[in-house]
Amino acid sequence: MSAFGRKNGMGGKSSFGVARPMQTPGASPQIMPTGPLPSPMGGIQFPPIPSEPAMPAAGPGLDRNADAMARLTDRMNTDHSEAGEKSQGFEASVHKIKEQVLPRLLERVDPEAAATLTKDELAEEFRPIIMEVLAELKLTLNRREQFALEKVLVDELLGFGPLEELLADPDISDIMVNGPEQTYVEKKGKLQLAQIHFRDEEHLFQIAQRIVNQVGRRVDQTTPLADARLPDGSRVNVIVPPLSLRGTAISIRKFSAKPITLDMLAQWGALSSKMCTALKIAGACRFNIVISGGTGSGKTTMLNALSKMIDPGERVLTIEDAAELRLQQPHWLPLETRPANLEGNGAITIGDLVKNALRMRPDRIILGEIRGQECFDLLAAMNTGHDGSMCTLHANSPRECLGRMENMILMGDIKIPKEAISKQIADSVDLIVQIKRLRDGSRRVTNITEVIGMEGDVIVTQELFKFEYLDEDADGKIVGEYRSMGLRPYSLDKARGFGFDQALLDACL
DSSP: OOTTSOOOSTTSOOOTTOOOOOOOTTOOOOOOOSSOOBOTTSSBSSOOOOSSOOOOOOOHHHHHHHHHHHHHHHHHHOOOTTTTOOOOSHHHHHHHHHHHHHHHHHHHSOHHHHHTSOHHHHHHHHHHHHHHHHHHHTOOOOHHHHHHHHHHHHHHHHSOTTHHHHHTOTTEEEEEEESTTOEEEEETTEEEEOSOOOSOHHHHHHHHHHHHHTTTOOOSSSSOEEEEEOTTSOEEEEEOTTTOTTSOEEEEEOOOSSOOOHHHHHHTTSSOHHHHHHHHHHHHTTOOEEEEEOTTSSHHHHHHHHHTTSOTTSOEEEEESSOOOOOOOSSEEEEEOBOOOTTSOOOBOHHHHHHHHTTSOOSEEEESOOOSTHHHHHHHHHTTTOTTOEEEEEOSSHHHHHHHHHHHHHTSSOOOOHHHHHHHHHHHOOEEEEEEEOTTSOEEEEEEEEEEEEETTEEEEEEEEEEEEEEEOTTSOEEEEEEEOOOOOTTHHHHHTTTOHHHHHHHHO
């Protein structure tokens, strides 16, 4: 390689310093001798050009490129045709026995009486009956199989069937049912196939109805979409045929039973200690914060963690489509929207709840997620004395977040010029926290951006913190660095009113 990054050799560009004869326009090209030119002072003026091309030296860059191409080849040649095959073994045998025992068990049990018992009480009542049914069927089970069979039968009658074992696993954060034969789960940020199956489409549809009926919702062919929640606060979305072509699809987003704090997120590497300090101050000093990110990036988790910094004496109202926020505050009132009835009437939207919340003497209004014109109502709340309001929305970057807020307001029937909308956003929003789920499954706070104001028709922002990608280690984990931009926060005066101005300045510089 030459100093200019060009390869030396035949067929390539000449190296720096190799003489070429000058040609006059229209002159015929001169034929150069093949050998080296003699110098007037004796010797060879120019060294001969090597006849063989120089081979590039092996290095980390080439190894990395070869590894990347090998991964692409492996992915192309992988056969996924057997990914949905049914599992064999202990679990499969227990479920096979359950199909034989369940019909006879239901003949001996009063459903109304069983519904009044807890799972433990029902298991005690079932034990002798199950033994009778097994004797009739001439089936002999060991102690382990009996306990497993009892649990499966109780889950089938009082719980959510095969989903119960996935809901009980603390390592699983997402459950995605794609019809009765295929279920995926997310563990530590990675998707993997779960070894559970439903009897048939009717069995899966009954469990979906059981989930949504608990919160007063319904799902059928007339209303094939439904949002619901489980008793532990997990968020559920159900979509049924004819919209879902593989059968009933259930998506469950589980939340940690233990409250997650900003310090815990910093320990897990989701943000740096300085970013953690800045967000703590922003939550305590009543900054208006928008949390932006993609699906499953951790927006709701971040909002729950920020709520820990709210003063216990403040009255907080949360407004959501399906209540999933679990604020760590004593004075907290959750509100939830209501879908329309069969006649299409009676729907209560997020916008209706925001307007009503203004009459409920709130100190802060928190929206789980904004998707439409309710964004204008939230900005009005932020701009009319309810400092410290927060919300989440889907966007890829802080700049796109501001653009989405403008577009959501324009989606409504409000006749306001775009310049006035931009000015209201700039006056209302103090901080944008951008979160991303990286390809290794980790969640990172990639940007903390401050909204300064307007310059002409453009909203002006400044970046306080940024995550920069550096490399990837041998295990496929992304290695990066959280960097402070060293800028003086524009909202320093707001922090000064709470006595945190110097702490915020130290964290940002």
